[in-house]
Amino acid sequence: MKNFLFGLFLGAALMLVTAFSFNLVSNQSSAQAQPFIPGYYQQVAWGNHPEMDAALNLLIKAREHLEKAAHDFNGHRVKAIEYTDKAIKEVREGINFADNH
Structure with a gap:
């Protein structure tokens, strides 16, 4: 059951990230794009990886x-936050890796 819920959450998150990242990227060129998190982008230049940057911003908003959220949803909200934190960490590490290699 946990694997099913994780897969369901991850699939929904990826669909949202993909849909919104296409919208963000198509509406702004990388030169005009403004980051949602100025402190983070002092380390990683906005525009080097626009799809990853957009995904990161959407994960943080999620x-x-x-x-x-108003309810605990029987612990599922907390678990979703944990998975989102892991996804944010992985995206940041991916951006840092790409910048350094």
């Missing part, structure tokens, strides 16, 4: 919405 986490904010999960934090503000």
Whole structure:
């Protein structure tokens, strides 16, 4: 059951990230794009990896919405926050790796 819920959450998150990243990338050129998290982008230049940057911003926004949710949903909200944190960490590590290699 845990694997099914994780797969369901991950699939939904990836669909949202993909849909919104295409929208963000198509609406702004990388030269005009403005990051949502200025502190993070002082380390990683905006525009080097626009798809990863857009995905990172959407994951962070998703986490904010999960934090503000009115209910605990029997522990599933907390688990979703943990998985989102892991996804944010992986995207940041991927960006850092690409910048250094």
